[in-house]
Amino acid sequence: MPECLVFRVPAQHPADVSEVMGLVASGAVDATEIVAIFGKTEGNGCVNDFTRQLAVMALETALATALGCTAAEVGARIALVMSGGTEGGLSPHFLVLARREGPAVPEGKALAIGTAFTQEFRAEEIGRMAQVEATAAAVGRAMAEAGLTDPADVHFVQVKCPLLTSARIAEAAARGHGVATHDTYASMGLSRGASALGIALALGEVDREHLADSAIGTRRDLFSGRASCSAGIELMRNEIIVLGNAQGWTGPLAIAHRVMDDGIDLSAIRRVLTDLGFLEAGQLPPPEAERVIALLAKAEPSHDGLIRGRRHIMNDDSDINATRHARALVGGVAAAAIGRTDLFVSGGAEHQGPDGGGPVAVIARVRD
Structure with missing residues (x-):
């Protein structure tokens, strides 16, 4: 019977993955069991926040050694969701989410996790319905992986999504395509918004008939109560982690x-x-x-x-x-x-x- 484990460890700087790897070294979790890592990094959380990319690089490099694979292969199998910005008193840290086989328990619900990735987006798809639709489909796949058949049992969907840069905008223009915005900071909001509406669509929180490119970022009455989307420069696809409580899972945790x-x-x-x-x-x-x-x-x-x-x-x-x-x-x-x-x-x-x-x-x- 599967069990979802969650570990919270501190970080002294964005590339400090020593506590994450300490979990592996101590036997608390096997590197092969890790399915996602969330991180709060101490950058500005804006377009030029490279603390997110630095943390991802450090995690991929360290986990590649533990897994006996390349850094790129780590990124292909583990969702690495870095959220920049620890303003006020927020403390930089990582959340390591893992899945392992646990003991069978009497029927009941426990914390469940499922992950899925979209295809890599072209720049002209970011912040538009293509991103909405791809995200909705990926949420469905992640729910199926977690055994979450009822959307009411889903309590949180975390998405890491891409943003536009000047280079990406120019590349789209060279192919004859326009983008949702030429404001790179605004592209973060449109990407988050499209991703969130994809979650809302998958969970039945909005009707498809209300969705269009023009609704993204403008129809504030359309939203998901379970979506959390973070945009970053370090990827061109959406990485989706669904968390809920499901039958057939074991362990002491719930959400x-x-x-x-x-x-x-x-x-x-x-x-x-x-x-x-x-x-x-x-x-x-x-x-x-x-x-x-x-x-x-x-x-x-x-x-x-x-x-x-x-x-x-x-x-x-x-x-x-x-x-x-x-x-x-x-x-x-x-x-x-x-x-x-x-x-x-x-x-x-x-x-x-x-x-x-x-x-x-x-x-x-x-x-x-």
């Missing part, structure tokens, strides 16, 4: 999610914790906080410039990007609830939750 209505929606985080059996009304005490293996959340400034009727300046600051402000805000709220700062808070929530809000999920140890 739950809620949707934050805005960046200070502490009650949504508390409801997730309640769903997982945490009884504390305030900040979790250290023993309970350690039961929380991972908190995963999306952060996005509201477009109307307001939080509960009060003005914010996240969208107006020319020095610090708005998504960086949002990560710091949501990271602080989440850390206050959990009592820990190594939390996977990702900025840029286009079509990922309501405007100004976003999904939040917690993976926790719920049984011995």
